[in-house]
Amino acid sequence: MKVDTSKPLEYATQENNNRIFGFWVFLGAEIVLFATLFTVFFVLVNRFAGGPSGSELFEIGPVLIETFLLLTSSFTIGLAVHAMRHQYKRAMLVFFGLTLLMGLGFLGIEIAEFVTYVHEGATLQTSAFLSSLFVLLGTHGAHVTFGLLWGAAIMIQLMRRGINPATANKSFIFSLYWHFLDVVWIFIFSFVYLKGLM
Amino acid sequence: MLKQLFPVRHVIGYIASLVLSAAALAVIYGDFSPAANIAILVVTALIQASLQLFLFMHIGESADTKKELYINIAYALFVGLVTIFGTLFIFVWGWYK
Numbered sequence: 018m019k020v021d022t023s024k025p026l027e028y029a030t031q032e033n034n035n036r037i038f039g040f041w042v043f044l045g046a047e048i049v050l051f052a053t054l055f056t057v058f059f060v061l062v063n064r065f066a067g068g069p070s071g072s073e074l075f076e077i078g079p080v081l082i083e084t085f086l087l088l089t090s091s092f093t094i095g096l097a098v099h100a101m102r103h104q105y106k107r108a109m110l111v112f113f114g115l116t117l118l119m120g121l122g123f124l125g126i127e128i129a130e131f132v133t134y135v136h137e138g139a140t141l142q143t144s145a146f147l148s149s150l151f152v153l154l155g156t157h158g159a160h161v162t163f164g165l166l167w168g169a170a171i172m173i174q175l176m177r178r179g180i181n182p183a184t185a186n187k188s189f190i191f192s193l194y195w196h197f198l199d200v201v202w203i204f205i206f207s208f209v210y211l212k213g214l215m
Numbered sequence: 216m217l218k219q220l221f222p223v224r225h226v227i228g229y230i231a232s233l234v235l236s237a238a239a240l241a242v243i244y245g246d247f248s249p250a251a252n253i254a255i256l257v258v259t260a261l262i263q264a265s266l267q268l269f270l271f272m273h274i275g276e277s278a279d280t281k282k283e284l285y286i287n288i289a290y291a292l293f294v295g296l297v298t299i300f301g302t303l304f305i306f307v308w309g310w311y312k
Contacts, residue, residue, distance in 0.1 A: 028277060038280045045291030052295030056302045077243065084236055092229040095271040099222055108220055196272045200264045207239055207260040214243050215252055 025102050026185035033186040040190045044197050051201050054156055058149040058209065066144035071213025074139055080210045083126050084202065090119035091199035094192045101188055106180055110172065113188070116195065117168050120161055127158050153209065157201055164194060228270040235259045235266075 020029045028034055062071070097112035131151070134140075141151045171187050178184055239259040242252040268274050274288070275281060304310045 034277065034279065037277060038284065041284050042287055045287045048288070048291040048295050049298070052298045056299045059299065059303055060306045077240075085233075088229070088232050088236065091267065091271060092225065095225050095228075096220065099225065100220060103219055105220070193272055196267045200267050203236075203260050203263045203267075206236070207256040211239055211242050211256060212253075215249070
């Protein structure tokens with residue numbers, strides 16, 4: 018395979034370029050997926066069916082911690098890619114590991130939030146508002162969960178094989194995925210939680 | 216070494232996104248009209264999303280597929296926005312009345 022040394026490793030071969038482009042196409046489809054879930058939520062946001070409303074249910078504390086964790090993890094995966102381009106394998110692995118740990122923390126808080134909601138009588142079946150809320154948050158949370166497994170697999174490959182065109186490409190694509198999840202969370206934070214508490 | 220591990224652009228982008236998240240809290244703790252609140256949320260969220268897209272995701276970086284990539288993301292955003300606002304138009308804002 019032809020390796021172009023003038024470019025960063027993750028772009029060094031034609032196949033790598035195609036993979037990155039293909040992943041952007043996938044992210045385009047993900048934008049539309051989340052747009053439909055937001056649509057359903059916005060339409061059903063006032064259908065409480067006797068169940069709790071957003072302002073009764075939401076607490077800002079845990080949501081702020083979730084936001085802080087995800088924003089910081091998006092920053093550290095950016096730093097990991099930056100370290101990768103300087104061939105700092107150790108620093109890259111540290112930033113990568115921190116990213117996954119913060120993702121795990123985010124997921125833990127989100128699950129604890131879900132448990133709290135259910136204990137307060139707010140389940141998937143309670144009202145149209147809660148169904149759409151749980152599906153939107155759950156789809157995002159499922160993406161984070163998948164990202165943790167995927168990221169851990171890439172970290173193992175990095176430890177075993179080091180930074181080469183293949184692992185650099187996978188790490189870069191993972192960073193795109195993780196940043197995208199952060200973008201989705203920004204919209205959940207703003208238009209689900211903050212708007213609900215307004 | 217420290218400067219190479221923590222590039223200034225990324226650090227500024229990170230601090231900016233924290234500040235913007237904090238600024239969005241004005242809709243709860245501030246005393247603005249509902250319309251102003253929505254405007255605050257839209258502006259802070261869009262700036263943050265752009266920060267991620269351009270600064271962290273390096274969307275403008277790959278020279279040979281740059282144009283196709285922008286078109287793909289712009290089209291996805293178009294379809295997403297039409298889905299959201301088209302639906303709100305009919306089901307929530309009562310356009311059919």
